[in-house]
Structures are given as C-alpha cells and as structure tokens.
Amino acid sequence: MPASSWWRDAVIYQVYIRSFADADGDGIGDIAGIRERLPYLAALGVDALWINPWYASPQADAGYDVADYRAIEPAYGTVADAEKLVVDAHEHGLRLIPDIVPNHTSDQHVWFRAALADEPGARERYVFRPGRGPGGAEPPNNWRSHFGGSAWTRVPDGSWYLHLFDPGQPDLNWANPEVAAEFESVLRFWFDRGVDGFRIDVAHGLVKDPELPDLTDASDQLGRTYPPGGHPYVDREGVEEIYEAWRRVADEYAGERMFVAEAWTPAPERLARYVAPGRLHTAFNFDYLVAPWDPAALRETIDVTTGFLRAAGAPATWVLSNHDVVRHPSRYGRPTREREEVPTSTVAREDATDLALGTRRARAALLLEAALPGGMYVYQGEELGLPEVEDIPDDARQDPTWRRSGYTVRGRDGARVPLPWSSSGTSAGFSPPGAAAPWLPQPDGWASYAADRQEGDPDSVLELYRAALTRRREHPALGDGDMSWVSAPGDAVLHLRREPGFACVVNLGEEPVDLPTHEVLLASVPLEDDRLGPDAAVWLAVP
Known part of the structure; x- marks a missing residue:
C-alpha cells in the first residue's frame, strides 16, 4: 500500500444531493448545483465528496430505493451530467464517491x-x-x-x-450469484466513468440466516444482544467474502479507488473485520458519533477504535453527523445522556435544547475530531453550524418513518433541510430567484446561518472549519499516524499529543484550565486570560 494513500487521512464532505443546491429551480438539489458550488468546497479544504444516491428512483426513501443503478434520477440530471461533475471535481482537486445501495432495490426495479x-x-x-x-x-x-x-x-x-426498510425497498438475496455479478458490473460501470470510490449503504446487512429465524428480541435490530456473528441479518459471517470480491474490482483501476462502509456492528472488533487487508478501505466510526459529550466516553471510544483498526492496518474514520442522525450542535445542547445506539431524530425529544451550549461544544468537537489520527467526514451544513430543524410541519414531512409509524415518529427530515447559501432570497440561496419552494421547508431565521453571512467573519463556524481543515492539511503531525495521551483517564480535560510538536486540549469540565507551554495554533473560542474555558478546545504548538 503506498504511504501516500489519500483515503487514509482524507476529509470527505457529504453531499445530501436533494438539499445541497438547486440550479434548475424545481426546489430539489441537483448535479448542476453541486458543480456550481465546487469552488466553495475546494476553498473549505476538503479532499473528496460523498454524494448520497443519485440513481433513478421513485424516492420512497430519498433515493435509497434504486430502480436503475446505471441511470441518474431525472430531477438530479443525467449520466452525462454526472460524468461532467467527475471531471469538474477532479479539476478542483476533489475526488468523487457516490453511494451504492446493495442490500435492497426499489420495488420498481x-x-x-x-x-x-x-x-x-x-x-x-x-x-x-x-x-x-x-x-x-x-x-x-x-x-x-x-x-x-x-x-x-x-x-x-x-x-x-x-424489506428491512420500506416496502418499496425489497431486500436482495446475496446467496444468489446473479446478485453478486450484477453489483460487480455496477461498480465497473461507475469506475469506468471516473468515480473514485463508493460509500456502501447497510454494509453490515447483506447476508441473512437462510433459516430466517425469529428474533429473540424483535426490537434488537443492531445485534446488541447476540453473540458475534449470531444475529440473523446484522454483521453475519460471509459478508467479508462479498467485499473481498469488490476490493478485487477496485484494484483493477488506477488511482486508488476506495470503499467506505456504513457498518453498524455490535462491537468495534467486529468493525475491524470489514477493513482487514484485501477487504474495504475504511468504515464509519459510529461508536464515536454516538458517544455523549463526556470525557471518559470519548476517550474510551477513541482508544478502542484506534486500537482495533490499527491492528487491522486500517485508519480510523471520524464522523459527528450525517443525514440519518440529529445534527450534533443540537445533540450536544441537550442534557448529557448515556451512549445512544443511534441518535436519530426518529425519537421525539422532550428535552430542551440549549443551542448556544451545543454550538460551543460542536466547535470544540471539530478541533478534537480533526486532531485525531485518520480521516474525517463533514456532513453538509455542519460547517455552517446548522442545528436540527425540529419544527417541520407534520404535513411537510417526507421521511417514510413518519408514515410507517402511524404518524407518531418524526423521522430524519430535521437533518435534511436544504442549505442556506445567502442571506437574501426566498430560499436563502438554495434555489435561483422565482424557483419552486424547497422540497423541505426552511425554518424562520435559516438565512442567519447562510454561507455568505459567515464569509470573512473570524468568529463564524464556517471560518473555524476553513482554518481547521487548512491547518490539518498543512501540519506534519496531523492526518494519518499515531497519537498519545498526556491527560490521565478520568480527567475532565482531554489532552492528546501528536508528533512533531502538536497538542490538542479539550476542556469538558466546568472551570477554566491552565495550558502547557505553548503557541496557540487555533482555538474553538477565545482563551480566557490564556486559560481554556469550559466546553472549548485548542490546538497548540508545543516543544
């Protein structure tokens, strides 16, 4: 493996295409909108784009119900448009990673x-x-x-x-060789068009127990109460053989094509199986995403994850938010909870959200995440500090969870509201003037988060992201590699060191703390008399 393998420490920006940018005015994001915003993404400092499913689909589940894996959803564009996007992205120094959905098709396939x-x-x-x-x-x-x-x-x-998801998403039978052959053909179709890899949806779920036994606990959909490999459809033995075949396909192509798995596994050691040599390159670290804002929980997750993945020869991949979970400024603004299995917005919350506190913690969380060894993902809009939208009108909800639950569970729409690009216009710059209303309504005050309003403001979340990603790329200690702890287990302060000469200090306590001898490289908030305040982080150049 080349020492410079790009995917080992890449910053990858998740584009939820329906909500990113609408160029043609129909209220739905599209490929042309992504092409228009490539300069913004390049300036942000990311290395690649992951695009949620862009395939032809009846949209029973926002494109995760694929009717044709070799065609583009007409609302987004055409295959020719996708090919142009690949070329344009490469010209901006950005790689492109579409989603692939192998667990199920659309019922219209x-x-x-x-x-x-x-x-x-x-x-x-x-x-x-x-x-x-x-x-x-x-x-x-x-x-x-x-x-x-x-x-x-x-x-x-x-x-x-x-159908483990919507009735419009029938599960495929991966014991049938026709299924394996078809997906290897789909991989080649898009690799031939220049894409740089794939994010694999429900990577843990392809292999089912052929006996289809009842679940001991019908609510255990993540295998938490089963022995390793023992759940009838989560993380079963045999899934690795599928990905070994996929890796052989990727290795046929120049340019280090890569895979990242969405693999919800019962334990970190199980996740390491997916990224063992000859299998997938990376996997999302969901244990880190679900960890509460608590020093012991965060430290344990970091240690366990890096330990198991290092043994497998794979880098960690850190993530704070995505299209399926509550945006982290809102999560961090709620009373600290124990670790949640999946912090989705599918569960109604009665907790009051202190958004100012959540945003302060989210700023600190960025510096911690970007200081850790490995790669990281940025979900669109997190660089703007967007919170979860929790007041979408019931008649505007789109997530199938809302309907399937008998209109009692809100769904994931709150993390998917179209982005605010400008502080003026009826859709905050998401669509051109005179366009149709956005496919999900934007709340009052959404334009206050607009990218153009944050541009050049040194205190904005956007400029903090730009500074962090720029320094991460430039500093020789950051990216792939090793780290060590300076703080002791149980401390309210997380203090890690990376060589040469870099430290990250995060104060999760309630009082300001002293800092070691240092030069400040970047702080999540201004220091208080050269001390680090609560819920804050700082990067230091140290001897």
Missing part, C-alpha cells in the same frame, strides 16, 4: 417487477417466503422494519417478501 410476475428465477434474487398461520396469512417471522411495522409485505399470490 426491473428485477422486482419480474419477481412479482413470478418469472422463472426472478424471485430467487430477493427473499420471498410463504407465510405462517392459517392460509399463510401471517408474516414468515417477527422481524421489524427499521422504519416501523413488519419487515414483510404480502403479494397477491400469497407469498411474502422481506
């Missing part, structure tokens, strides 16, 4: 239509089973959809098909 028609061999590509009970009227087992309700839907001839 040609394969599933053939399965419903019961064409020979078509149902073997999916998971169809007879029902239980009198006349097969009950689902084949007790599995629940991640979006609420049963994970099974009955078709007119009486059979049932599995």
Whole structure:
C-alpha cells in the first residue's frame, strides 16, 4: 500500500444531493448545483465528496430505493451530467464517491417487477417466503422494519417478501450469484466513468440466516444482544467474502479507488473485520458519533477504535453527523445522556435544547475530531453550524418513518433541510430567484446561518472549519499516524499529543484550565486570560 494513500487521512464532505443546491429551480438539489458550488468546497479544504444516491428512483426513501443503478434520477440530471461533475471535481482537486445501495432495490426495479410476475428465477434474487398461520396469512417471522411495522409485505399470490426498510425497498438475496455479478458490473460501470470510490449503504446487512429465524428480541435490530456473528441479518459471517470480491474490482483501476462502509456492528472488533487487508478501505466510526459529550466516553471510544483498526492496518474514520442522525450542535445542547445506539431524530425529544451550549461544544468537537489520527467526514451544513430543524410541519414531512409509524415518529427530515447559501432570497440561496419552494421547508431565521453571512467573519463556524481543515492539511503531525495521551483517564480535560510538536486540549469540565507551554495554533473560542474555558478546545504548538 503506498504511504501516500489519500483515503487514509482524507476529509470527505457529504453531499445530501436533494438539499445541497438547486440550479434548475424545481426546489430539489441537483448535479448542476453541486458543480456550481465546487469552488466553495475546494476553498473549505476538503479532499473528496460523498454524494448520497443519485440513481433513478421513485424516492420512497430519498433515493435509497434504486430502480436503475446505471441511470441518474431525472430531477438530479443525467449520466452525462454526472460524468461532467467527475471531471469538474477532479479539476478542483476533489475526488468523487457516490453511494451504492446493495442490500435492497426499489420495488420498481426491473428485477422486482419480474419477481412479482413470478418469472422463472426472478424471485430467487430477493427473499420471498410463504407465510405462517392459517392460509399463510401471517408474516414468515417477527422481524421489524427499521422504519416501523413488519419487515414483510404480502403479494397477491400469497407469498411474502422481506424489506428491512420500506416496502418499496425489497431486500436482495446475496446467496444468489446473479446478485453478486450484477453489483460487480455496477461498480465497473461507475469506475469506468471516473468515480473514485463508493460509500456502501447497510454494509453490515447483506447476508441473512437462510433459516430466517425469529428474533429473540424483535426490537434488537443492531445485534446488541447476540453473540458475534449470531444475529440473523446484522454483521453475519460471509459478508467479508462479498467485499473481498469488490476490493478485487477496485484494484483493477488506477488511482486508488476506495470503499467506505456504513457498518453498524455490535462491537468495534467486529468493525475491524470489514477493513482487514484485501477487504474495504475504511468504515464509519459510529461508536464515536454516538458517544455523549463526556470525557471518559470519548476517550474510551477513541482508544478502542484506534486500537482495533490499527491492528487491522486500517485508519480510523471520524464522523459527528450525517443525514440519518440529529445534527450534533443540537445533540450536544441537550442534557448529557448515556451512549445512544443511534441518535436519530426518529425519537421525539422532550428535552430542551440549549443551542448556544451545543454550538460551543460542536466547535470544540471539530478541533478534537480533526486532531485525531485518520480521516474525517463533514456532513453538509455542519460547517455552517446548522442545528436540527425540529419544527417541520407534520404535513411537510417526507421521511417514510413518519408514515410507517402511524404518524407518531418524526423521522430524519430535521437533518435534511436544504442549505442556506445567502442571506437574501426566498430560499436563502438554495434555489435561483422565482424557483419552486424547497422540497423541505426552511425554518424562520435559516438565512442567519447562510454561507455568505459567515464569509470573512473570524468568529463564524464556517471560518473555524476553513482554518481547521487548512491547518490539518498543512501540519506534519496531523492526518494519518499515531497519537498519545498526556491527560490521565478520568480527567475532565482531554489532552492528546501528536508528533512533531502538536497538542490538542479539550476542556469538558466546568472551570477554566491552565495550558502547557505553548503557541496557540487555533482555538474553538477565545482563551480566557490564556486559560481554556469550559466546553472549548485548542490546538497548540508545543516543544
């Protein structure tokens, strides 16, 4: 492996395409909008873009229900537009990583239509089973959809098909060689068009127990109560063989094409299996994302993650927010909780959110994250300090969780509201003048977070991100490599050191703290008489 492998310490910006930038005025983000904003992304200091699914889709789950993996959703553009984006991104020094969705297709995919028609061999590509009970009227087992309700839907001839997500997302049968061959072909289709890698959706879920046994606890959808590899559809043995084949495909291409896995595993040591030599390059570190704002929890997560991944020869990949979870300024502004399995906005919260506190902590969290060894992801809008939007009108909600829960669970829309680019205009610059309303409504005051309002303001979140990412790229101690702790376990202050001559100090306590001999490189907030205040972080040049 080359010492300069770009993906080992890359900063990758997540583009949730529907909400990033709308160039054609239909209220939906598009590829042309991304192309227009490439100079902004390059100036931010990121190395690559991950784009949520851009494929042709009926949008039952915002594009994660793919009808055609070799076509672009018309609202976003065309394959030719995607090819132009790849070229333009490369000209700006940015790599491009689309999403790929291998656990399920859309129910409008040609394969599933053939399965419903019961064409020979078509149902073997999916998971169809007879029902239980009198006349097969009950689902084949007790599995629940991640979006609420049963994970099974009955078709007119009486059979049932599995969908761990929406009924419009039937699960594929990865025991069928046709499925593996099809996805290797899809990888080559996009690699041939210059993409630099893929983010793999539900990477932990492809292999199912062929017996489809009932879950001991029907609510345990992440395998927390099962022995390693023992859950019937989470992180099962055999998934590594799929990714070994994918790695062989990627290695056929020049330029170090890479994969990053969305793999929710019951334990960090299980995550290391996905990034062992000859498999995937990186995997999201969700244990870090779900850790509360607590020094012991953060330190434990950092140590465990780096330890297991170092043993596998893989870098850590740090992430604070994405399109499926509550934006971290809002999370950090709530009373400190124990570690949450998945901090999604699907669970209604009654806690009051102290957004000023959450934003202060989020600024500190950025400096901690960017100081850690490995790579990191930036979810669009976090560089603007965007909070979770928690007051979307019920009649405007789009997430299928809202409908599947009987209109009781709010869903993930609050993290997906279209970005504010300018402090003027009816959509804060998301769409051009005279455009249709954004696909999700922007709240009052959204323009106060606009990029143009933060430009040049040294106290803004945007300028803090630019400074942090610039210094991270320039400093020889940062990026891939090792770290050591200066602080002791149990301290309210996290103090880490990286060589040569770099320290990051984060104060998670309630009182200001003294700093070692130093030169300040960057601080999340101004120091208080040369002391670091609560919920703050600083980068130091040290002897």
